[in-house]
Structure formats: C-alpha cells, structure tokens
Amino acid sequence: MDVVSRVVVTPVAFRDPPLLNVVGVHQPWALRAVVEVHATDGLVGLGETYADEAHLARLEAVAAVLPGCPVYDLHGLRRLVADVLGRETGGAGASFGGMLDVSSALDTVYSPFEVAYLDLQGRVAGVPVSDLLGGAVRDRVPFSGYLFYKWAGHPGGEPDAWGAALDPDQVVAQARRMVDGWGFGSLKLKGGVFPPEEECEAVEALRGAFPALPLRLDPNGAWTVETSLKVADRLAGVVEYLEDPTPGIDGMARVSTGTDVPLATNMCVIAMEHLPPAIAADAVQIVLSDHHLWGGLRRSALLAGITETFGLGLSMHSNSHLGVSLAAMTHLAAATGNLTYACDTHYPWKTQDLIVPGVLEFEDGAVTVPTTPGLGVELDRDMLAVLHEQYLTCGVRRREDTVYMRSIEPGFEPNTRRW
C-alpha cells in the first residue's frame, strides 16, 4: 500500500485581465495553489485550488499531517481534513471575489488533496483518472467560450491583447477571437455589469454573429425577480440557459415558475445541503458542478448522480485556473455521462501555465482527454518557480474584486439585485 511521504503546497500568481463582474473587476493577478502529494513509491499526485490566504493556511495545516496516510483512503483523508479544520468558522476561506458564501471549508480544502490522491491512484494502477471515475464516455470534452465585459487594460498598465469589451460590438469581437482561436462551439457571457437591456443587446448581437452557437448569460444575481422574468421573456429561444439571474433559492424559484427558459446556478446551489431545498422548490433546472467547490471529483460524480436522479441538467463552472485544474475538469467531464452542456473555462484568459505543454490543447473548442496514467499532466518546474515568484512579489493575497474596483471607482457598490 502506497502512503503519502510528503506534501508540498505552492501558491502561484498569474496575470489576469480586468474582467468585469457583478462585484467588481478581476485584480491584475489571479492566485492558485498547487498541491503535490508525494508517495512512498516515488510517484507524485497533483491538485490545484484557490490560494486566498485563509485557504492557503488550511491547505498547509492539512499538508503537515498527511505523511503516512494511504493514498487510497479518501474517506480517511476527508475525516483528517475535518479534524484539522476542527471548529474553525469563517466559511470556505476562498472569497470567490465576494460572490459566493460557502458555510464550510471542508469541501474546498479536501478537494485538491482528493484530486492528488486520485492522480496517484491512477499512476499506481496505470490508468487515467477518468477510469477511476468509471471510464470516459467521450474522448473529447467540449468547453464554452467565456466572454467578459472588460477594460482594455488594468488602470495604469498596458492594454492586454484582448482590448476593451464594453458594448455589443466589442463583445462580438471578443467572441470572434475566442471562436477563431479555440474553436468554441458555445459561448457564455458574464453579465451583471451593465443594465440588463445592454446585456440583452450583447447576447442578441452574439446570436446574430453566431447563429448556430448555444449562448448563455450569467449576471450573478444582478437582477430582481421581475427583471429576471422580463429578460427571460426577451431571451427565450436565444439562450440555452440563464445562469443565476437573481440571488437565492426562493428568488430563483419565483423566476422558474414564470418562464420556460431553463435556469442554471452556481450561486444558490453550491453544496450538497442546498440540493434538497432547491429541488423541493423547483428553483433551478441546471446545476453547475465545480470539483474545487463541491469537494473533489468523487463528490462531483455524486452531484452528477443526484442531478440525473432528480431530472436536473448538469453543467460545469470555472474560476480562473491553470492546467492541473483543467486536467481534473477534463477527466471529470469525460466520465460524467449526463454532463451534456459544454463546460465553462477561464483557460484562454491566462498567458502562463505551470504544466508541461503538449497535452490539454484546445481543438474545435474541446480538449482531448489524456489517456496516460493519472491526470496525465506533469509540472513544469521552471514555470512553477516563475509563477511562485510572481506570487511572492505581486502583493495580492486574496481575491478581492470589490476592493480592487473601489480603488478605481471609489463609490462602487456590487450590482447584486441592482436592476
């Protein structure tokens, strides 16, 4: 039985464009933590997660007690994480830019270690992680092009390669670049930035420019129930789903009763405990899974089984991430039969990565599922050092979209239920 010999947690930072959302704007640096779990047989398993300071401290606390644990004992790992967290309160420890409120840190702290354990298990058995999840049902995982309203560059900095996207024409231009560069077969617009009429115009412009592509709009709860119903009416037949038009299970349920447009969520159902009330209220038709948030790949598979059992659709959420997360997302999506929507990903927005290139390339908007053992990715140690050095020097220690926005627009208030 292989056991953990040592664990290394490395915080990294990479440049992030000024992507706008309901609570503000992305900071110039996005943070992630890479978890390496070394086993006694010399194999290494990888995981990737958030790197807000509070979260990082919890990862380090778990890392310190893992040596000696058997790499197949996921239930033991979860107990151990729970023990380490103890009675700590204060939510997930990852701020999600202020958009999400997660009551427990257990799932978020457990997740990267679980992924690393599964990576190790795959390497031990000589099979890809998708096999450990029951086998890939698809060779290639389709992702959705993730469009953002954005400034041309961070204030005081150089414009980035994407340029500004502040009106429908610029959003279409951004989408064109996404589609031309990555081949995406569906598009998602992050809304909640401008009045809903403007965001509807942008979606309609996308519909005109890309008649065949499924479209999604996600204002992160920027609207009232009444506005949500008006937008649903306007975009019926245009969007494949509306994501979180209004906050909360009750609000979503009220929207749901008034429209046939499918409602998706990554805000009001983000943990197992939210499923029973959301299902009882028929609040949403589609749940976005996210293994970082839901407690790893196996619990994401459980979520998939629950959504299938209760007749809900399943899609996949993304935060700014690097290649280890993309590998995990790809294996999970490959092994999840009822994940019938293209997955979200921020991957095109990053300009650096810390995995050895050559795998996880996008072709026609999809990533070919690695068939080599484990996750199928290796750390590029040089790039890991570069990104860690960036972490050390960048000054960002947690995701704070609103704080950063207020440094630019002092009077800014989050747009939650604003319109």
Next chain:
Amino acid sequence: MDVVSRVVVTPVAFRDPPLLNVVGVHQPWALRAVVEVHATDGLVGLGETYADEAHLARLEAVAAVLPGCPVYDLHGLRRLVADVLGRETGGAGASFGGMLDVSSALDTVYSPFEVAYLDLQGRVAGVPVSDLLGGAVRDRVPFSGYLFYKWAGHPGGEPDAWGAALDPDQVVAQARRMVDGWGFGSLKLKGGVFPPEEECEAVEALRGAFPALPLRLDPNGAWTVETSLKVADRLAGVVEYLEDPTPGIDGMARVSTGTDVPLATNMCVIAMEHLPPAIAADAVQIVLSDHHLWGGLRRSALLAGITETFGLGLSMHSNSHLGVSLAAMTHLAAATGNLTYACDTHYPWKTQDLIVPGVLEFEDGAVTVPTTPGLGVELDRDMLAVLHEQYLTCGVRRREDTVYMRSIEPGFEPNTRRW
C-alpha cells in the same frame, strides 16, 4: 490496459429451509449465479447474483459480448448491458419471490459484472474493493440476525437443524441460536406471515429475551395503513424501525405522517427513479440498499450519497446468498460511512458455500473486512461444481414462493395488505 478475455456464468443451487413470508415460503433450493470475469493478465474477478431463468439468459447474453472490453470501463459496461437488453421488457428477470416489481433489468444484470470488474480492478492495483469505494471507514461490518417464521422442515423432507418457528417462544429460540452461534448484535424478524398481533407478540418476546438488542420487523406490506399505525403505536420504542408495513410510496407516506417510528423500505424504493417521489412524500426514513438490485457497488455508493444528502437513513437488504455476495456487501458496507444500521444477511441459513473458507467469518455478529486485493475471496472449484450439479438436478429454475406454497396449501393467497 487489462481487458476481458472470457466470462463464465455458473448457475448454482443450495438447500434453503422453509422460510415463510408474505408471498409464501422459500423453495427447498435457492438459486444464485456466479459470474467469473477473466482478464488478459490472468486475473479473475467475481460477481454473484440471482439465477432465475430469465435473468440467467440475460447474464449469458452479456457474457458473450464482454471479451475485449477494458476492465476499468464501468460506463461502457453499463452501455453494453443496456444494448444487449435492448427493448426487452418483463422487468428485472429475477422474481424476488413475487414481492418486488422492478421495471428495468439494467441494474440487476449490470450488477454482478460491475462487482467482478471492481474485483479485477482491486487485483490489478493490489488494493481491496473497499479502497476503490473510497476506503473502509470500519474494519468490521455488523450484520443483523435474520429471523424467520418457518416450518420444521420442507413437507416430505427431514426437519432441518433449526426446527419450527411458528410462535413467539420458537422465534425467541431461533434468535437464541442466531445470537449464540453468530454473535449478532441486532435482530430482524421477517413478518407478514401471521396476524399482526401475533407478530407483535413475537417482537415483544424478543425484546424481553434480548433487552439490549435493536429489533426490526418486516411484514413486506402485509398491513393496511390503519393496521400499520396501530402496530407502530404498539411497537414504538421497541423496534428501531418498521420495514414496509404497507405497500407503496403513498401508503408508506400516510403511515409516516401518523407515527414517529422510523419506516424503512426495500419495496417502495428499490430503484433511483423511486427516490424523488418518496422524498417528496416523506414516505420513508430509511432506505435499504442492495447492490444486486440497485446496479452494483458504485451505484449503491450513489444511493448512500443521496440518502445522506436528503437526510435519510441507510440500511442494507439481503436475499438468500453465498460468499461472493457477502464479500461484496462487506466491502460496500465498510466503505459507506452513513450505513449506520447493521446489514441484513441470510448467510446463516445456508449450509454450503462456494468460496474458499477462512475469510468472512462471523465474530460478534460482524465480518472482518478483507484487506487482500479485490473482494478478497476465491472460488472453491470443487464446491462450485457441487453446487452447479445441484442446480442441474434440483429442478428449480426460478424463485416461486407462492407457487411452492400453493403446492402445499392450495388455497394460499399472498398476505399483501391482508390485515
């Protein structure tokens, strides 16, 4: 990647005492099918399931197309089983003595192959099946002593070692034998045989004789809602749960609203599709899992996750079975944290087995979880041959409790909702 090289399905029969239940009485022979999945590396994975003729034919049809399939591809296996079954109707193909009505054969046919695949995966990776399910959370799995009303022997045959159990004293004597011989720490009485007053007396006699042991009563839907409520009132504080007092989700929901005695089921919730209506109606508090019925170990883990998410209790059901099934049940139970009730098992009622002895011994009512690779059991080829020969000569080809009972008591009608 290891692939399936050949598959052998062997029907077996073993002597079964005249155990009484709501639909009649157990025939003199119980049937099972053993599935051996041989892989290209010379390893063999084992599964065990029902052996009613219709089910056996379906197992054989799947076995014929498995060679060449990779042993990690459980999703592919399930698709393949679905393809083989095609549009076949006629339910599960296993009659369950007439007590259960399963609309689809997919889960029951898939199950033994899934278990055999997991056995192989464990052998490939050198880890027990419990590790493939996330790791054992307990070293020993407690089982419940399964008491039956019974005749002294089959009509025309010799009395068996257990003697008759037709009144409270005889039930207590049977329980004593169970507890003395196997050390069970909880007891379940199969009811639905005599009027509920008599069965209540038997339970009360058990309570008197075994003050510290949790007790269960399972009449398999023999009672009306009104009678169920009366029994619940009488046995409140005496039983840890009542199992299927009355048939159907609606009936169980009506009982549930009128009592605080927890209701369990292995009749109205026996497939994923039954969970949403049962949960919406708050029909039961405890679901009995059964990997033979629910589609294998991973789907049973899904069931466990659903019951945990929705605040339901979880126990485990049993049919007459042999050692391969006991091994699978033990690994599953070991790796299921929220399986907090002792599992049912018919194991003490059999007098022969087809696994090499020395593992799965009962001590203090519990089975120590094997820690060797896979299920941790091996076929005893000599005994397999004996039990297969018994199958060939015994004349029983399907479980037919009611038909057999009518051969003894021609006017017998099942007691479903009789009282």
